[in-house]
Amino acid sequence: MAVSKMKRMSLVGLLRDKEDIIGRLQELGTIHISGYDEICQMKEAAEESEQLQAGNLDGLSLDNPEEALRSNKEYQTITEEREKLKRCIEELAPFDERKKGLFSFLRPVKAEDLADAGSRRASIIAEAERIIATDANVREKEESAARIETRLKSIDVWRQYPYVLSDVTSQFTTTDFLSAESLKEIDELKSALSEAVPSADFWVLDRSESVYPFVMTCLRDEHPAAEKVFTSHRITRYDFSDIDSAPETFYNEQKALLESELAAKNELLESRKTAASHISDFELLYDYLGIKAEKIKADISMSDSTVTFRLEGWVPARNESAVKEELGDEFICHMEFSEPADNELPPTKLENGFIGSAVEPVESMYSMLKYGELDPSAISSIFYALFFGFMFSDAGYGIILTLACLIILIKCKLRAGMKKNITLFLFSGISTTFWGIIFGSWFGNLVQTVSLGKFAIKPLWFDPQDSANTEHFLAFTLLLGVIHLYAAYGMKAANLIRKGKWLDAICDVFFWYIFYTGEILFLLPYIPYYKNTQFCASYHKYGIYLLGIGFLLILFTKGRKSKNPFIKMFGGITCLYSLVDMLSDCLSYTRLMAMGLATSVIINVFNSIAASAAGLNTAGITFRFIVFIIIFIAANLFNFAINALGAYVNACRLTYIEFFGKFYEGDGTEYAPLTYNTEYVYIEEENSTKKKRR
């Protein structure tokens, strides 16, 4: 539960060693290299505070690295090649015969494999380009087949026409190929044409495919008049001017052509299947080039003189000696490590144990923690799992979720972020099981349904679906909410105390505790469950006192930092509005009840639907059970998915708005060290190198 302490690192080395040093830094994977923006900020900050020591940051060139990247040919080539590889990997994925699960896993490889892929770069890229070309070919074939099919459709109705199609136009006459949906329409056209185009001569062919094809010949001079008439009638015109054969012959030719195009397309698709064997090469090279691209990026963000280069970055304090030893032994370079200055913002590296780290992805979706802030991961993690479980609250679902997460965690090598997510779901699964047992929900009332009411699993505490317990359930969710909110204020106090602001901690947190506790006790009789209880009547009185004391304390302290005497005195009056805030925050926790009830009610509904559909209550034969099980599984899959999603987003919301909203500053920079950022493979470390590194 901590944010790793950072030290600023400045390194000056010889230009001839630059590439090797970057390579070694990447292997170490602990140095966060300052980018352009950060260096600008550092420089500005240093100038402002007049702490600019001679040569401290002056040596850093401020050429915009992003522009430098754009103009770097090697980087551009790498980017283009990686795009090609990615495209191939994605297109070949359906033909990939290696075992794949729901999640994408990293594949272990040796460093030599990567280097080998690098050495075969040209041939692998050529292969990728060949596949991309094949794809273009496939698309071309598909388009051409579609064109031929349209042509076939239009010629199909004309197959009974015996003459060469392009042969019909003479010096004096023009011929149109037309079709109408009924003979009546043709008659109408005839009568319409009789005046304007007296020379019009019709030949109506036999009905074909629900249309009547017909040929109209007229004098060339009269043709424009005929075209005008065509537009006002529901007829289709065909253009056969480029077909130098009779329709039947042309039809057969085109059909043969279509078949050959389709065969060619299938052949190409087949060849793509065999190309799938290259996919692991593509992945290797993709990651190899990715590592290379990172190096180039790092290279560009450093400034060079004629013989030396300079690097600015951040390194976790505990890695300082390792970096010194590793680089100092091997290279001629000068390194300086210093504590971050007050106006500098080092990147945030979260260092949490098994429990805390699980919630890190959820946290970073909100905002990266600011360096120096107290890391709330462990507490957030516990509350997150607690709330998720409460909303999902079914022991059956919980066990499934827990087991699934356990299997994935044990069996598969996952990316760091995914691993954390799955761990969070593991905790949530355990919590779901816990609440399921507490509220007696094992796939809802499955046992009761199947045993036709003979057996039922009793809840450990109470059954929230029983209407007698609704108020109790609501009161309990509100209590959980108050605990969560108080924990948030506690985090705020801890943050202030850490920074040595004791007075702020007392005025901005402790007084508010008094105020809010007063409010809660005051409102207790209005909560249905506590209404008219002896317990409540006495606390209600204390609530009024606490509310009054809290209000006065806040009234005179809230404006303490203002220079305006009026605000200094009465700035706290706005705290009255916070009473509404607190109330709405607490009410937000009723979602726990709503989601919890929704899950269990829906399972019960599905159980009874499955039971009545299978006719379980009539006679217990095997067939009925099979029907029951099928409906049960389908319905529960749906319910599981929709409620897990609901529980996930609502737990996120409670964490972000109600919890983080009270104290979390955020806006930190993520610690992104120069390392092997791979997407498909990970480099298996050999024992000897591991030892050496330690």
Add this chain to the structure above:
Amino acid sequence: MNLSILLTAVNEAADPGKVVDTASKFFNWGGAAIALIGAALAVVLAGIGSAIAVKNVASAGIGLLTEDPRQFMPALVLSLLPSTQGIYGFVIAFMMLGKVTAGMDFTSGFSLMLAGLPIGIVGLLSAIFQGKVAAAGIQLAAKQPKHWSRAMILTLLVEMFALLSFIISIFMVNNG
């Protein structure tokens, strides 16, 4: 033929004595029917709201997928969010069905019906509005794929009101 039946019915209804008779019968025995109307309103209104909203978001989501097929997760999650109102309506309707008895009197039937209204009405409107926010979230996912989760949280702000109505509906069902 049909007309004559209708006329007879109108004539019967126009007879004041008979109307009173029918009405009193209804007040005596119509409790269950009224309660069922309430259950239907809860599930139908909330369901309509969710259907409209999901349709809007999912169409926007398909637009997003045509641009970038890898954005399936954001499209799916944002489309699913406004479907909760329909589920709340369904849960309330089911809880109400459990309370309906054949011979229930008008007053208890009527109060049970009222229990369906909070989630029905607020579910209908909040789902549609939530759908609008979620559809805007799809736009965000299209332009800033990394930050779509924020859209998810903002979308939940609208759902809060459906939740409050859901809770009140639960209380009304249980106390009705």
